[in-house]
Every structure is written in structure tokens, then in C-alpha cells.
Amino acid sequence: MTSLQLLLWITAAIVLQLAIYLAMGFWRHWQTYETLRTTVSEGGLPVKPHADPPEPKAVPAAWSGWRYFQVTHKVVENATGDICSFHLAPQDGQPLPAFLPGQYLTFQLDIPLPDGSTQAITRCYSLSDGPRANSYRVSIKRAPTPPHSTHPPGRSSNFFHDHVAVGSLLQVRAPAGHFHIDRSDAPVVLLGGGIGVTPMLSMVNWCFAEQPGREVWLFYGARFEQELMALSHLEALAAMHPNFHLHVCFSDTDPNTTLTNPYQRHGRIDIDLLRRLLPLKPYHFYLCGPTPMLASLVPALEDWGVPDARIHFEAFGPASVKRKSAALATPAPAPEGDTATATVSFAKSGQQVAWQPGSGNLLDFAEAHGIAVNSGCRSGSCGGCQTKIRTGEVRYREAPDFDPEPGSCLLCVSTPKSHLTLEL
Ligand SMILES: Cc1cc2nc3c(=O)[nH]c(=O)nc-3n(C[C@H](O)[C@H](O)[C@H](O)COP(=O)(O)OP(=O)(O)OC[C@H]3O[C@@H](n4cnc5c(N)ncnc54)[C@H](O)[C@@H]3O)c2cc1C
Known part of the structure; x- marks a missing residue:
């Protein structure tokens, strides 16, 4: 054997050893990846135990009915001028209860009508900042x-922009809502479309005040840059916290233009983007935005294998976004004693009408029969x-966000469970 042949043999042996070593390493990683993937898709990855202080106490309905708040600041938030923040302090000067980031306030406004009278309307607005002792922001x-x-x-939003000013007094119900971030240290992905970013801002601000080490991703969708609110605030947070990953998506920009920042991208927030950017982890997803965004992303996350319990969403109106699991489930048979048709009596207006499954919710039903109902x-x-039930029972398809008082129901999301007499 010549020395050249010997050298070739030695080189081949080294290459072979290296290849075996690399193959073994790859195999080990592949197996870990597969195990992790299966566990995640079965929803079995343990969320780390809470090492944090206990859940903040959102005193349930800290006050009942309406409380007066004064506007202390009014701030235009974006370049297009169509988002305005209102900072509110309680008129009675008493401390404010904690709320859970993601919850909203309910306002009752007396909107002036051309004939000199006023019309009371009720609207909800998410709290858009973390909890503070003496002020709220929407x-x-x-x-x-x-x-x-x-x-x-829009009546309420334009009234706020045009007529509500520093010093105005507003009637406000206590913070409410079941859409809020959890207090564990599980990583979270927040997806806010348009004005649906408001609960996300509350969550982000609360997280970095209370849990600065938590992994937080924020995907903020808007049509173009001038529509965005709180951008410099979010950029400052991202610069300060390497565990905060900010991504802003523009649906209405020319894809050929170069965007100014690396965290900006053309197009809507979609599942491909999430799959591309998110490492494989047991994230909790919080979504709020227009119905088409929720209607596409919620099932896409389910298809990706995110368990139902980790997908939380809220629509700012009567959206009909359904979880796949709910859509696939066979409708439960009506409990014994439930009627398919029911007689609904409206006590004050003296009407008695037959309700059938196709008649829709009680609010649509009452309005269809000419009964004026306050609604928001x-x-x-x-x-x-909210309406008092004199006799009978109602059924909710899903538990409503607003907890009605005992003996009352929310007409907009309920149907009769038996013959009913309503105080209307
Ligand atoms: C839990 C929750 C949280 C929310 N948080 C926020 C928030 O943080 N920020 C925010 O800006 N909004 C938020 N919203 C939405 C908000 O409550 C209002 O729905 C929104 O401001 C529009 O109310 P409006 O009175 O201005 O418009 P409305 O008077 O209710 O009108 C809505 C739209 O319908 C149009 N319209 C009027 N009449 C008709 C008609 N006859 N037929 C068809 N269309 C008509 C109007 O031009 C307008 O475009 C939230 C909603 C919910 C439920």
C-alpha cells in the first residue's frame, strides 16, 4: 500500500465516523421533535406551574349599576386621527378595583336627538392599558x-370623538368580561387586528409590569402604518425586552415597497406567518379583531394542533366565529321538559307570541314584533x-360575557327554554 492509499483510507475512515456521528445526532433530535409534536397536538404539554404571585383579584362587579367617571385626558392616538384614547377617573375619588387585562368597560351615553330629546345607548370598550389604582383608559x-x-x-364612537372632552362625565359599569390573559408563565401569542389591538395593549402592558420575563409575541394587523396606535410605545417595549416579539402586518400596502423596520411585513396575519415564526411551544393564543380575521385564524390554529383550551378570542360585535370542535359536535338533545316552541308573553306591552326555533334570539324576536328594547x-x-323574567326559563348557547342579575336574562344571546313571561 502506498502512502497515498493509506492517506485515502484514513480520510475515508474519518469521513465515515463523522457521518455516523451526524446521523446519530440527527436521529436523536428527530425523535425529541416527534415526541414534542405529538404531545403538543394532544394538548399534553405541561404549562409550567405558576411561580408568580396569585391571580390578581378582579373583584366581581366591583360596583353595581352605573358609576360616574370624569374624562381627565383625551389623546388622538394615530396619524389618521380615527382612534382616540379617553383616560377616566372616578368622580367619587374612591380607589378603582383591579381588572383582568383583556376586560372591558360598559358605557351608557345619552345621545342628543334632533328634536331636543336624548337617546340612551349602551356600548362596551376594552380597557387599553394595564390596571392602575386611580384611572382607566379606553x-x-x-x-x-x-x-x-x-x-x-356609528353613534357612540362618533359621539365620543366629537362631543366627549376633558371634564365630561360618563356613566360606566364595572370592568367585566371573560376574555383576559392568564397569570401563569406560559408563553403567549397576542393577535390584534385593527382596533382589536386594545385588549392586547392592556395584556402587554400588564405583562411587562408584572411578569417582565414572560415570552410574549404580538402580531398587530392594520391596513397601513398611519392607522397604528401605540407604535412607539410597543417599539420601546420590544427594545427593552428581548422576550417581547413585535410583528406588524399591513394588509393594504404595496408589496413592492420596502418597509422601514424589520418587524414590519406586507399582508394579513395568517397561519403561515405564525407557523414560520413561532418556535414549537405550548403557547396560549389570544385573538381579537374583525370577524374575517377570527373566522380564518381560529380554525387554522385548531388545524395546526393548538388545543381549544389554548385559543381565546373576542369579537367586538355579534360575530359568529365557531370553534371547529363546537361545529363538529352533534347538537345536544333538548333536555327533558324543554319545548321546541314556546309562548313568549311581553308583560308590559301585553303581547303573546309563539316562538319557534327559527325565530332567533329573544332580542331579534321582540324587535320583530314591534317591541322596543334597549340593546348595545x-x-x-x-x-x-338585560330583562327581568317573570316566569319561565331561557337558554344560552354559550355563557355570555356579561353576567345577568339573578332573575334576568340577556335577550340578545338567549332563546326560550320554556314558556316565558318577560318584563317588557
Ligand atoms: C367587548 C367589546 C369590546 C369592545 N372594545 C372596543 C374598543 O376597545 N374600541 C372600539 O373602538 N370599539 C370597541 N368595541 C366596539 C364598540 O362597542 C362599538 O360597537 C363601536 O364603537 C361601534 O359603535 P357605534 O355606536 O359607534 O356604531 P353603531 O351606531 O352601532 O353603528 C355601527 C356601524 O353600523 C352602521 N349603521 C348604522 N345604521 C345602520 C343600519 N341601519 N344598517 C346597517 N348599518 C348601519 C354605522 O354607520 C356603523 O358603521 C367593543 C365591543 C365589544 C362588544
Whole structure:
């Protein structure tokens, strides 16, 4: 054997050893990856035990009914000028209860009518900052007239923008809502579309005040940069906390233009983007935004294998986003004694009408029979249509966000469970 042949043999042996070593390493990693993937898709990854202080106490309905708040600051939040924040302090000067980041306030406004009278309307607005001892903040987007329509622009939001000023007094219900961030140290992905970013801001601000080490991803979708609110605040947080990952998506920009920052991207927030950017971890996902965004992302997350219990979402109106699991489930048979049709009596107006399954919720049903009902969100959040039940029972498809008082129901999300007499 020549020395060249010997050298070749030695080189081949080294290459072979290296290849075996690499193959073994790859195999070990592949097995870990597969185990992790299976566990995640079965929803079995343990969320780390809470090492933090106990859950903040959101004193349930800290006050009942309406409390007066004064506007202390009014701040235009974006370049297009259609989002305005209102900072509110209680008129009675008493401390404010804690709330859970993601919850909302309910307002009752007396909107002046052309004939000199006023109309009371009820609307919900998410708290858009972390809890503070003596003030709340909400951020409100003007609802314009929809394109090609002659309908008037949104009443509450435009009233806030045009008529509510520093010093104005507003009637406010206590913070409420079941859509809020949990207090564990599980990593979270927050997805806010348009004005749906408001509860996310509350969550982000609370997290970095209370849990600065928590892994937080924020995907903020808007049509273009001028629409964004709180951008410099979010950029400052991202610069300060390497565990805060900010991504801003523009749905209405020219894809050929170069965006100014690396965290900005063209296009909507979609599942491909999430799959590309998110490492494989047991994230909790919190979503709030327009119905099409929720309707596409919620099932896509489910298809990706995110367990139901880790997907939390809220729509700012009567959205019909359904979880796949709920859609697939066979409807439960009506409990014994439930009627398919029911007689609904409206006590004050003296009407008795037959309700059938196709008649819809009790709010639509009452309005269809000419009964005037106060209502707001039409999604079980604001309590505007809360009505006393004199006799009978109602059924909710899902537990409403607003907890009705005992003996009352929320017409907008309920149907009769038996013959009913309502105080209307
Ligand atoms: C839990 C929750 C939290 C929320 N948080 C926020 C928040 O943080 N920030 C925020 O800005 N919003 C938020 N909202 C939405 C908010 O409550 C209002 O729905 C929103 O401000 C629009 O109310 P409005 O009175 O201005 O508009 P509305 O008067 O209710 O009108 C809504 C739209 O319908 C159009 N319209 C008027 N009449 C008709 C008609 N006859 N037919 C068809 N269309 C018509 C209007 O032009 C307008 O575009 C939240 C909602 C919920 C339920």
C-alpha cells in the first residue's frame, strides 16, 4: 500500500465516523421533535406551574349599576386621527378595583336627538392599558358610514370623538368580561387586528409590569402604518425586552415597497406567518379583531394542533366565529321538559307570541314584533338588553360575557327554554 492509499483510507475512515456521528445526532433530535409534536397536538404539554404571585383579584362587579367617571385626558392616538384614547377617573375619588387585562368597560351615553330629546345607548370598550389604582383608559375608533351606504355613522364612537372632552362625565359599569390573559408563565401569542389591538395593549402592558420575563409575541394587523396606535410605545417595549416579539402586518400596502423596520411585513396575519415564526411551544393564543380575521385564524390554529383550551378570542360585535370542535359536535338533545316552541308573553306591552326555533334570539324576536328594547353590543357583552323574567326559563348557547342579575336574562344571546313571561 502506498502512502497515498493509506492517506485515502484514513480520510475515508474519518469521513465515515463523522457521518455516523451526524446521523446519530440527527436521529436523536428527530425523535425529541416527534415526541414534542405529538404531545403538543394532544394538548399534553405541561404549562409550567405558576411561580408568580396569585391571580390578581378582579373583584366581581366591583360596583353595581352605573358609576360616574370624569374624562381627565383625551389623546388622538394615530396619524389618521380615527382612534382616540379617553383616560377616566372616578368622580367619587374612591380607589378603582383591579381588572383582568383583556376586560372591558360598559358605557351608557345619552345621545342628543334632533328634536331636543336624548337617546340612551349602551356600548362596551376594552380597557387599553394595564390596571392602575386611580384611572382607566379606553381607546375608541370612529365607526364611519359603511362604503356605498346611506346609514348614519356609528353613534357612540362618533359621539365620543366629537362631543366627549376633558371634564365630561360618563356613566360606566364595572370592568367585566371573560376574555383576559392568564397569570401563569406560559408563553403567549397576542393577535390584534385593527382596533382589536386594545385588549392586547392592556395584556402587554400588564405583562411587562408584572411578569417582565414572560415570552410574549404580538402580531398587530392594520391596513397601513398611519392607522397604528401605540407604535412607539410597543417599539420601546420590544427594545427593552428581548422576550417581547413585535410583528406588524399591513394588509393594504404595496408589496413592492420596502418597509422601514424589520418587524414590519406586507399582508394579513395568517397561519403561515405564525407557523414560520413561532418556535414549537405550548403557547396560549389570544385573538381579537374583525370577524374575517377570527373566522380564518381560529380554525387554522385548531388545524395546526393548538388545543381549544389554548385559543381565546373576542369579537367586538355579534360575530359568529365557531370553534371547529363546537361545529363538529352533534347538537345536544333538548333536555327533558324543554319545548321546541314556546309562548313568549311581553308583560308590559301585553303581547303573546309563539316562538319557534327559527325565530332567533329573544332580542331579534321582540324587535320583530314591534317591541322596543334597549340593546348595545348584541353579543352578550354590554348588558344593554338585560330583562327581568317573570316566569319561565331561557337558554344560552354559550355563557355570555356579561353576567345577568339573578332573575334576568340577556335577550340578545338567549332563546326560550320554556314558556316565558318577560318584563317588557
Ligand atoms: C367587548 C367589546 C369590546 C369592545 N372594545 C372596543 C374598543 O376597545 N374600541 C372600539 O373602538 N370599539 C370597541 N368595541 C366596539 C364598540 O362597542 C362599538 O360597537 C363601536 O364603537 C361601534 O359603535 P357605534 O355606536 O359607534 O356604531 P353603531 O351606531 O352601532 O353603528 C355601527 C356601524 O353600523 C352602521 N349603521 C348604522 N345604521 C345602520 C343600519 N341601519 N344598517 C346597517 N348599518 C348601519 C354605522 O354607520 C356603523 O358603521 C367593543 C365591543 C365589544 C362588544
